[in-house]
Amino acid sequence: MSNMVTSLPYQALAAKVPDDHLAFKTLNDIEPLSGILGQERAVEAIQFGVAMQRPGYNIFAMGDSGTGRSSYVLSYLKSEAKRRSAPNEWAYINNFTESHRPKAIEFAPGLASEFEKEIRALIDGLMATFPAAFENPSYQQQKSVIDRAFSDQYEAAINKVERVSGKIGVAMFRDASSVSFAPMKEGKALEENEFAALTDDERDVFQEGVSTLEGLLNEELLGLPQWKRATYDQIRQLNLDTVKEALDPLMSGLFEKYKDDADIAAHLSALREDLDKTIIDQMADEKASENRDEIGRRQFYEELYLPNIAITHEADGGQPVVYESHPTYRNLFGQVEHSSDQGMLVTSYRLIRSGSLHAANGGYLILDAEKLLTDHYLWEALKRALKSKTIKIEHPYADMGLMNTTTLSPQDLPLQVKVVLIGARDIYYLLQDADPDFQEMFRVLVDFDDTLKRSKESELSFARLMKDRVDKEEYANVTRDGVAALIEYSSRLAEHQREMAAKIGDVFELLGEADFVREMAKDTEITADHIARALKAKRHRTGRVSEKIIEEIIDGTVLLESEGYAVGKINGLTVMQIGDSSFGAPARISTTVYPGGKGIIDIERESNLGQNIHSKGVLILSGYLGNKYAQRFPLDISASIAMEQSYGYIDGDSASTAELCCLLSALIQVPIRQDLAITGSLNQYGEIQAIGGVNEKIEGFFNVCNARGLTGTQGAIIPKSNTINLMLNDDIVEAVKAGKFHIYAISTADEALHLLTGMEPGVPDEEGEYPEGTVSARVIERLEEISKLGEEEDDDEEEDDEAEDTESEGTKKADKSKK
DSSP, X not given: OOSOOOBOOGGGGSOOOOGGGOOOSBGGGSOOOOSOSSOHHHHHHHHHHXXXXXXXXXXXXXXXXXXXXXXXXXXXHHHHHTTSOOOOEEEEEOOSSOTTSOEEEEEOTTHHHHHHXXXXXXXXXXXXXXXXXXXXXXXXXXXXXXXXXXXXXXXXXXXHHHHHHHHTTEEEEEOSSOEEEEEEETTEEOOHHHHHTSXXXXXXXXXXXXXXXXXXXXXXXXXXHHHHHHHHHHHHHHHHHXXXXXXXXXXXXXXXXXXXXXXXXXXXXXXXXXXXXXXHHHTSOHHHHHHSOHHHHHHHHHHHHSOEEEEOOXXXXXXXXXXXXXXXXXXXXXXXXXXXXXXXXXXXXXXXEOXXXXXXXXXXXXXXXXXXXXOHHHHHHHHHHHHHTEEOOOXXXXXXXXXXXXXXXXXXXXXXXXXXXXXXXXXHHHHHHHOHHHHHHBOEEEEOOSEEEOOHHHXXXXXXXXXXXXXXXXXXXXXXXXXXXXXXXHHHHHTOTTEEESOHHHHHHHHHHHHHHHHHHTOSEEOHHHHHHHHHHHHHHTOHHHHHHHHHHHTTSSOOOSSSEESSEEEEOOEEEETTEEEEOOEEEEEEEEESSOEXXXXXXXXXXXXXXXXXXXXXXXXXXXXXHOSSSOOOEEEEEEETTOOSOBOOSTTHHHHHHHHHHHHHTOOEESSEEEOOEEOTTSBEEOOSOHHHHHHHHHHHHHHHOOOSSOEEXXXXXXXXXXXXXXXXXXXXXXXXXXXXXXSBHHHHHHHHHOSOOOOOOTTSOOOTTSHHHHHHHHHHHHHHHHHHHHHHHHHHHHHHHHHHHHHHHHHHHHO
């Protein structure tokens, strides 16, 4: 290798929008785009899922939040649902034979409300007819005749007894409910003291007379129960005839209208039968009528007869599309409510409350998977409903003994719904692994991509989508350069020069903040300058930690050099994530090397701060060193690698290239440049692999150098495969353009060593020998020296062991000779 890697041109550091890609001056020159940007795979999948009507083809829309998945799914389902016929409606009704098991009847779209109005009209008729029908003179006259006949029989019997009592000298007294006797003398009833003055014979005569009269009274009234029963039957029949005569005109129209609907006709028949009983029991009873006012009577009728409509649909409204934002058992399946009546909890079919499944029945139900899965019982209940194709209202924890209030068991409703779950990828794969039923029930995957291909057509579509947002939110007009800045910001979010982020919500957020900046500046249009200022303000709001780290580096609290050379020290590039904010934070990596056989010690791992992937990167160093430098002798070194002044967990293998260069620097005592920072993942053959967060990493080191003052030699080394991910901010692009900062892209560890040391890494000849003075030659030489030191130590240990063995044998012989 003779030529050192050259820095990237400033044009390669960000993908600007070409001038011919946006052929307009402002967004007012183009038409808006409603819907979703790109996502052809997802669009095709949801079209299939909606069209497929077989069981099990429910839909899972998978993707990150902010990609437009929810809004697109909702809008697409609504557009498709409008083209289809509205489903039937359902209403819960009173079960007059088993009140704890309310029934349900089905109506064509729009007819449930009509039926409810008809029942209300019936109740109005009942209010007007009763108790007026029982106050009618004709009814009262007939009832009086029946009552008079009973009274005549009773009076005839009493009169007969009274005539006999007069003959035998006993006075008879009677009131409304009893008959009594008293002694009589000379036609006058005696007082108590007068009766006591009588002789014994006179009193005995009186007692005999009373006994005779009582016997006669009992004999005459022997048929009284039969008279009362006959009277009751006659009055009840009169009441039935009266109710029938009054109800027939009220209900004949309903029976005629619904004669062809068996369920409704059966309900009307049961209602009519119950009305006969209810009106007679409640309205013919004068005391009950007096105790219940008009409002109370109306409420009484409504609680018994008014249907409880579970859901209604407009006849031409298409299929329902329901998004349940808070999926709980009650919200999905409905519930039976209770009311308090004199301290007791009571309920009825009128207190049945429908849920989202009722509302979506015959259409589509959209749910957030993450919210749904917070309650395992709810997830299992939803699966049971989809499998059984029924909606069952029950208390979710009744089986656990947590519900002891008497409740209802409403009739199950047939369920025909397509459920659409919206969730992240990890939830989808978790359900696939953990729930065997999931794959059978959600066979359609709608996968929303994280990124979109960037082209002339997609950029124009992006602009049209921005136009739609501007119109809806009533933002100011956006210029072409403003749209270009938004596209470039989207590519920054995607970390790719040829792609845009599918999380369009973040771009919408920036657009709104840019409009606020414009408004504060009293400008008429949103330009690239407003976008830049909005981004700067956003970074400032979330940049306290990153600014604090830079301050600590500048004032020397955190040790990190940006100039000069040092042995065994190198600047690594890292990314820190705090909430939704990520930023680059350069860190010093140091290495020490010494003879011994401990191998490469990762201090982070030994202190339980290094996570698995970071430890893997350090272990790869041993494989690389052994493969390249220790083919003719054992790799017998001890080395310690540490991320200096790091007190938190460290993960990722992006520091492995930096650790290798730092290790070799310490091994051969060659200083490396401190004005460069490096990142890159190393494999066992010395190839540099791509890493994440490349933009934030470069910007973190640039901010340190810029704060100290750019020298013109400073820069960052990144994997060559990451050049497509560069979307650096304008400050770095301008610094590179002016030659004040440099970005180097490498593909091998040797290129990194060449840049950092200025020395040739060396290329082996046919015999595998490296030219003298190259980095590789010096490394091999030093490793061989350390290996020989190890062999000498082993030889010395073996000689000591042999001497000990010889001395031990001599001692044994001496002992034997003594014996």
